[in-house]
Amino acid sequence: MTALLEMRNITKTFPGVKALDDVSISVREGEIHAICGENGAGKSTLMKVLSGVYPIGSYEGEIVYDGDTAEFRGIRDSEDRGIIIIHQELALVPLLSIAENIYLGNERASSGVIDWHETFQQTEGLLAKVGLREAPGTKVDSLGVGKQQLVEIAKALSKNVRLLILDEPTAALSESDSQALLDLLLELKGQGVTSIIISHKLNEVRRVADSVTVIRDGATISTLDARGGELTEDRIVRDMVGRDMAHRYPEREARAGEVIFELSDWNAWHPEHADRQVIEDVSMTVRAGEVVGIAGLMGSGRTELAMSIFGKSYGRNVSGEVRMHGKPVDVSTVDRAINAGLAYVTEDRKTLGLILEDTIRRNTVLANLDGVSARGVLDEKRETEVAETYRKALRIRTPSVFQKVMNLSGGNQQKVVLSKWLFTEPELLILDEPTRGIDVGAKYEIYSIINELSAAGKAVIMISSEMPELLGMCDRIYVMNEGRFVGELAAAEASQESIMSLIVRDKGE
Template sequence: MKSDYILEVENVTKEFPGVRALDDVSFRVKRGEVHGICGENGAGKSTLMGVVSGVHPRGSYQGTVRVKGEETSFRSVRDSEKVGLTIMHQELALSPYLSIYENIFLGHAGARWGVIDWDDLLSRSRPFLERVGLKDPPETVVSKMGVGKQQLVEIARALSKNTDILILDEPTASLNDDESEKLLELILELKREGLTCIIISHKLNEVLRVADSITVMRDGKSIKTYDTKADGVTQSMIISGMVGRDMTHMYPEKTARLGDVVFEVKHWTVFHPEYHHMKVVDDASFELRRGEILAFCGPMGAGRTELMMSLFGKSYGSSCRGEAFISGEPVDFSSPREAIRRGLGYVSEDRKSLGLILIQDVKTNISNSSLNKISRWGVVDADAEVESAEGYRRSLNIKTPSITQLVRNLSGGNQQKVVLSRCLLAEPEIFIVDEPTRGIDVGAKFEIYTILNELAAAGKSIIMVTSELPEAIGMADRIYVMNEGRIKGCLGRDEATQEKIMHMALT
C-alpha cells in the first residue's frame, strides 16, 4: 500500500567526536507538500538533511530513513538522487566558468561512445529554464548572473534529475526582497505541480508563508511538528520552540548615551575597481557619535558595503576621494592595517570568504588580527593567545567543544561570534559590522544584538550595514538611507518606519 508520506525519519541519532549533533529525531513529510525545518544554528538542521540525502552515509548514524516507503541505505548523494531526492545547499554548487545549460547537466550529461552531444543538452535545458522562469539564454556564463538567477539555475539542475523531493537549505539567505519573493512563488508553483519541498530557513515569515507543516528543532532534537494552518502557527510559537523560551522582545532594550562626533566623512566618492570611470559611491557625507549605533540601509547595489570597505583602508575601489576625520583630526586610511591602527574594526558580510580562515581553529582565527598584542620579539605567546580566545569564548558564549575546534565545523551564529571576537581583540573604537546577523537564527541574533548594545554602552561607536529594515529600526539610534551610491537622507530612531525608509530610498 502506497504511503501518504514520501519521507519518514524515525529515531535518528548522529554523533561526531565529542558532539551529539542529532538526538532521536523523528518527523514525516507528506507527498506534494512544503515542509519547513526551523531551529537555531547548531540545532542539527543541516546534519539532519545530510543524513536524509546521503551526505552522511548509512552506518554513520542510528535510526531509520524511508523514502517513498522504502528504507534507505544511501552511501552517497548520488544514491539519493537515483531515487529522486536532491539537496540544494546554501553555498551554490555551480561552476562559474560554465554556461547555464552546462551547469544544469554537470555530473549527469550522459555520453555516447564517450562523446557528449552539446546541442542536445542545449535543447533539453530550455524546458527546465522555462519551468523555473529563467529567461536568460542557456549559453550565458553563470558568473555573469546575479545570485538570484543562479539559485534558479540550481533548481533547474535539480529538476533535470527527475527530482520528487527537493531540499532547499537557506535558499533566500543571499537574496534581496524581490528575488526572495520570486523564489518563494516558484516553490509554491513546484508544489502545485506535485513536487515535495523541504525548506530550511531562519526567515520565519517566509517559512510560514509557503510551508504546509513545520518541524521545530532544538539542541539536536525534534521538538514538535506543526500543521501550519490547523495549529494556527505564529512566529512566536516557532521561536519559543527553537530557543526554549518566549522572546517577547526581538531586540534588547537600550538607553542611548550619545557623546561627541568621533568619526566624520565628507564628500566621499568611490570608483569601480574595474570600470574606473564609474562612481559606486557618490559624494557621501555622514557623522558618527560616541556610543551610537548608526545603521545604513538601502536596496541591493545601493553602495553600502562598497562605502564601508573603501573607508576601511581603501579595501574597495580603484580610487577614493573625500575626507575622513577621527575626533576632528584628518586621517588617511592607506591600508586595512592603518585603519586598524587608527581604531577601526571591520566585520565583513561574507564571513566565510572574507572573515574567517575555515581550515584554522577558533583560537587562531580570533588572534590573527592582533598578533602584535600577544607577541614578544616576533614570537606569539601561546599562553596569551589561549587566554584571549578562552575569554571571548566565555563572554560571547561561543558554542564549541574547544578553542582548537576548526571554525568550519561551527554553526553560522558561532562563526559570526568568532569574527566579532577577532575584531574585539584588536580593541577598536569604531566598529563597522556589515550584515552582522545574516544567515543566523533568532537566538544567536539576540545575543549579537546584546553584544552590540553593550559595546555602545561602553562608549564604542558602531556602524551597522543591514538589509533587514526591522533590524535597523530595532537597533539603530539613527539610520542613513542609500541608493545608487548616494545617501538619500537620515532618520532618527523615533521617526523611522519601514515605509519611510523605502520611500526615501526610492525617491
C-alpha cells in the same frame, strides 16, 4: 494529503556527540515543509541522513519514502528515487557552462559520446521552467548567486526531482532574488514537486510553508500546521530557543556622547568602470555610545561605502575627509584605518572575515599581531590568553580555542570575527550584515554584544538588509539609495514605511 516521506526515530551519533536523538518528521506529498532550528540543532545532519550522505547503518531509525522502507547507501540511491538536495554552499563548477553543470554526471550521451544538441535543447527547456533567460553555453562564473541557485534547481529538475531539499536557499540572495526563488518553489509545488526548506528567515518560512518542524538540540520539538493557524513567528521562535522572545531585541538605553567619527563629502568610483560613480557626496556622524544604521536596497552602495572608508578597500579615486574626535585621520590603507581606530566586520565572514582552516586562537589575533608579539616573534601563550579572554567575553561555544573555525556554527563564527576586531581596540566598529545566516537565538546574542559595546562608549555603524533589525537596534538611521544618502531618521520616527518612502521618493525625483 498522504505522507510522501516519514523519518521515524532517527538517531545519529558522532564520537562523543549525539547529533540527532529520536527525531521524527512527516512530509505530505505536494507540500512545502520547513525545518527550523538554531545552528547546531541537527537540521543539516537530518537531511544528510535522508539523502544518503550518511548511509544506512550509520544511524538508527527508519526512513519510509513513497510507502516503502528506504535504505540509501549513498547520494546516487536517493537521487534515483527523485530526492535531490541543494546545499547552502552551491556545488557548481564555475568554469563550466550552465548546460555542462546541469548534466554533469548525468550526460546526454550515446556510446560514450555526448550529444550536445540534445544537451543544449533540454537545458533551454529547464532554464525556461526556472525563469532563466541565459544561453545554455553561458559560464556559471558569470552569473550572480541568485541565478546560480536557479541553475541548481534546473539541475534537480533534470533528474526528475520529486522531493527537493534546499538548505538555506536565500541566505546569500538579495531581497528580489529571494522573492523570485520563493515564487519558483510555489510554482513547483503547483506542478507536484514536494519541497523541504531549511531557513532562518521566518518571514519567508511563513510565506511559503504549509507546515514547519522545529528541531532543538537534536530532538523534534514540534510540527506546526499553517492550516491550523499555529504558524506564527513567535511560536516558531519559542520552540526554537526554548523560551519566549517577546522582545526580539534586547533593551538598551541610548546615551550618545561626543562625536567620535565624522565623514565629509565622501566619493568613490567603481574599481573597473572609471566613469561609474558608486558613492556620491556622503557625509555622516557617529557619537560615542551610539548605534547608527544604514538602510537601503541591495545595490544602494552600503557595503561599497563601508569598504571605501576602511582603508579604501573598495573603489578608485576615493576622496573626502574622515575625522576622529574632530581631527583629520589617514584611512588610505587598512593598517592606517586600524591605527586610526576603525574596524570593519565584513558581510562575508567565510571568505573575507576568517581563515576557516585555522584555529579560533589564530583568527582572534590576526588583525593585531603586534599585540601578541615581541621583537617580531609571536608569543603563543599570549595568543591563547587573548583568545580565551574573548571566548569567555563573547560566549563562543567551543570546547577549545584550538578548534578550527570551520567547525563552528555561523553564530559562533561571527563572534570570532567580532573578537578579531575588538582585539584591535577600535573606537568605531562598522558591522556589515552582522547577523546574516545565523539563527534567531544567536542573533539575540550578537545584539547583546552590540549593546555592550555601545554601553562601553564605542561608536557603531550597522548595515543590514533586515529593516526590523535596524529599527530594533539603532538610535538613528541613514537611508541610502544609488550611492547617496537620501534621508536621516531618528529612532522615534523611523519605520519600514518611512524608510521606503525616502527611497521611492528619491527614485521618483
